[in-house]
Structures are given as structure tokens and as C-alpha cells.
Amino acid sequence: MRIHRLPSRQTDRDYPHLRKKIDRNAKMMHSSGMSAHATLLPTEKIQAIESPPMLYKPATPLACTVLRNERLTPEDYSEDVRHIVIDLRDRDYVYAEGQSMGVMAPGTTPDGKAHRVRLYSIASPGAGEPGYERAVALCVKRVVYETEEQRMEGICSNFLCDLREGDTVPITGPNGKNFALPADDETDLLLFGTGTGIAPFRSFLMNLHSRPKPYGANVHLFFGSRLKIDHIYANDLNDDLLKHSQNERFQIHSALSRENPAQKVYVADLLKMKQELIEPILDRKNFAIYICGLKGMEKGIEAFVRDYLSRKSGKTVEDGEWAELKESLKKAGRWAQEVY
Incomplete structure (x- = not known):
């Protein structure tokens, strides 16, 4: 209006x-x-790709075989990140892009209970991990906490990172229905990921590039990591993401916070730098925002959208109104976030 x-x-x-x-x-x-700010945002609900229901619960996990465990960061680098491929042949486990898989580490807690399920975003397209007859991949970072007094290891992440070809892994799921791709090809996609939060966006890009009809809208991926060497799926060890960014409609914007000590660039900083590219997308009012990664990164993205609305309307977006606007975007399938 x-x-x-x-x-x-x-x-x-x-x-x-x-x-x-x-x-x-x-x-x-x-x-x-409707407020003046609401009129600047899309309201029509997105028709999304259907997400399959949970097939396997923690009480009845599915035992699968590991086909591959590939390190995505150099051996001498402090961050150990893995690409783990799991065999789904002769299994009825189906999933869609944006869903998560549950993993149950063996053993019990000190009080004798089974370890709780940990969820990991699926890194493969719904059609399956490329190069395999039928498989799915997870992107996992080995979690280690060290203090002067002790060293603590994440139970499930270390279990997964230590798996070898032929080992068995109990899985559950799939989980989640809110991180689904649009079924059409007219919605502009703004993707924001940090670290292993890049996993669902690998699956997104592989899906979009495999469609019979080329995706007709813009796709901008803002990907944050510390250095080029831990820019997973976009470094010398694995360049899967770069294979899908050869089109001007599919752009990857890298925020490397430690590559240049004199200029620390985070996802929110890079978003501001690319304002002239992104604002026309917001102006068209047919976009969807997806955020996956470290908790707190969403604040900078929210601030960017709020500033855009304030400048367009000439009126500040107050906290209460923004909460309502963001909720309306979520209900329309146009704002999805998984932060941890």
C-alpha cells in the first residue's frame, strides 16, 4: 500500500x-x-516442499552402516569437521532438504540412562547423497571443551567423528518441518549460515540445481567461518558449494572473521556491505530467509531488516512490533531459523 x-x-x-x-x-x-511496516513485507504463505514425518523414534532407532568419514578441515587444524556418509540402501528412511537426523551414541549416562538423541542437519538433497546409490550425509564438528583442570568431549560428536567405514550408527527421525524449501521457483532465497550450519544449505543448493527447470529467483548465501581453511564445502578439501555458485542468480558471500586480522568480517557485516544487492530483493516482497548456525547471528540479520523497514517507512520499528512482524513471516514460511 x-x-x-x-x-x-x-x-x-x-x-x-x-x-x-x-x-x-x-x-x-x-x-x-496492518502497520505501515507490515505493508512492506510479503504476507502470502509459501507453498513448501513436503517434509516426511518422523519414521524412527529414540525407542526404535534404525541401524545403518557408515560408507565414508571424510575430514573437511586440515589434519593439523584445531577444528575437526567431518562429512559422514550413511548407507540407506534397503532402508525406508526418507527425508527432505532442511530436515535433521537424530543420532544415538552408544553407552549410558552416569545415572544409567541411554544418551539422549542429538540432532544434526542433513547435508544431502532429498534425492540422496550424490555419488552413492542411496545414502545421506551429515556435517559434524568434534566438540571438545578444555580448561586448565580438565578436558571434556561431546559424547555424540566424538562418537560420529571416530566412526570408520563399515561401522554401525543408530539413527532416528527425520525431524523438522519448518526449514523447508519453497515448492515453486519464484521465491528469492536469503540464506545465512555459520560453521556446520552450512549443512542444510548444501542440500538446498544441490536440490535447486537438480530441478528439471532452472530455479528462476535469486539465491544469496552468506556463509561465515573463521578462515578459508574451515570454510567447509568451500575450500581446497571440498568445494561442493562453489560448484553451485557459477550463476549470477546463485551467489555465495564469504565472511571470514579471522582471515584478515585487521578487518574481522562477520555475516551481519557482510550483509550490510551487500545492501545494494539485497534491498531490491526485499523490495520485490517475495523472499524467504533461512538462518542456521551459532545462536546470536540472527540478531544482525534482524537489525538489517528492521533498518530497511525504518528507512522505507520513515518510522522506527519498535521491539514489540518487530516481534509481531517476525512471527508473521514465520507463519508465512518466510523466516526460518535453527540456531544453537
Whole structure:
């Protein structure tokens, strides 16, 4: 809805027809419950790719075989990140892009209970991990906490990272329905990931590039890591993401926070730098935002959208209103986030 503004130095007496139009627009927004900011955002609900229901629960996990365990960071690098391929042949486990897989580490807790299920975003497209008859891949970082007094290892991440070809892994799921891709090819996609949060976006890009009809909208992936060597799926060890960024409609923007000590660039910083590329997408009002990675990264993305709305409307977006706007985007399938 377009709001006409009166030229400065003029009064509504000079432009009575504009005053009537402004009043009419204000009444329409009030009666519809929409704020000036809401009119700048898409409201139509996205038709998403259907996410299969959970097939295997923790009480009845599915035992599968490991086909491959590949390190995605150099051997001498402090961060150990793995690409783990799991065999799904002769299994009825089906999933869609954006879903997670549960893994149950063997053993029990100190009080004798089974370890709780850990969820990992699936890194493969729904059609299966490329290069295998039928398989699925997970992207896992080995979690280690060290203090002066002790060293603590993440139970499930270390179990997965230590798996070898032929080992058995108990899985559950698939889990999640909110991180689903649009079924059409007209929705612009703004993807934001850090670290292993890149996993679902690998599956997204592989899906989009495998469709019979080329994806017709823009796709911008903002990917944050510390260095080029831990820019997983986009470094010398594995360049799967780069294979899908050879089109001007599919762009990857790398935020490397430690590559240049003199200039630490995070995802939110890079987003501001690319404002001229992203704002036209927001203007078209047919976009979906997906965020996956470290908790807190969403704040910078929210601030960018709020600033955009404030500048377009000439009015600040207050905290309460933003919470409502963000919730409406979520309900429309246009804002999905998984942060941890």
C-alpha cells in the first residue's frame, strides 16, 4: 500500500485530494490491522516442499552402516569437521532438504540412562547423497571443551567423528518441518549460515540445481567461518558449494572473521556491505530467509531488516512490533531459523 507524503512547506489545504487519500489509506491499514511496516513485507504463505514425518523414534532407532568419514578441515587444524556418509540402501528412511537426523551414541549416562538423541542437519538433497546409490550425509564438528583442570568431549560428536567405514550408527527421525524449501521457483532465497550450519544449505543448493527447470529467483548465501581453511564445502578439501555458485542468480558471500586480522568480517557485516544487492530483493516482497548456525547471528540479520523497514517507512520499528512482524513471516514460511 503506497502512502503519499505532502511536500514540505505545503499544508493539507493546498493538496486536499492528497489529504483524502492519506486518510483513506490510514483507515484501510487500521481496519486491516496492518502497520505501515507490515505493508512492506510479503504476507502470502509459501507453498513448501513436503517434509516426511518422523519414521524412527529414540525407542526404535534404525541401524545403518557408515560408507565414508571424510575430514573437511586440515589434519593439523584445531577444528575437526567431518562429512559422514550413511548407507540407506534397503532402508525406508526418507527425508527432505532442511530436515535433521537424530543420532544415538552408544553407552549410558552416569545415572544409567541411554544418551539422549542429538540432532544434526542433513547435508544431502532429498534425492540422496550424490555419488552413492542411496545414502545421506551429515556435517559434524568434534566438540571438545578444555580448561586448565580438565578436558571434556561431546559424547555424540566424538562418537560420529571416530566412526570408520563399515561401522554401525543408530539413527532416528527425520525431524523438522519448518526449514523447508519453497515448492515453486519464484521465491528469492536469503540464506545465512555459520560453521556446520552450512549443512542444510548444501542440500538446498544441490536440490535447486537438480530441478528439471532452472530455479528462476535469486539465491544469496552468506556463509561465515573463521578462515578459508574451515570454510567447509568451500575450500581446497571440498568445494561442493562453489560448484553451485557459477550463476549470477546463485551467489555465495564469504565472511571470514579471522582471515584478515585487521578487518574481522562477520555475516551481519557482510550483509550490510551487500545492501545494494539485497534491498531490491526485499523490495520485490517475495523472499524467504533461512538462518542456521551459532545462536546470536540472527540478531544482525534482524537489525538489517528492521533498518530497511525504518528507512522505507520513515518510522522506527519498535521491539514489540518487530516481534509481531517476525512471527508473521514465520507463519508465512518466510523466516526460518535453527540456531544453537
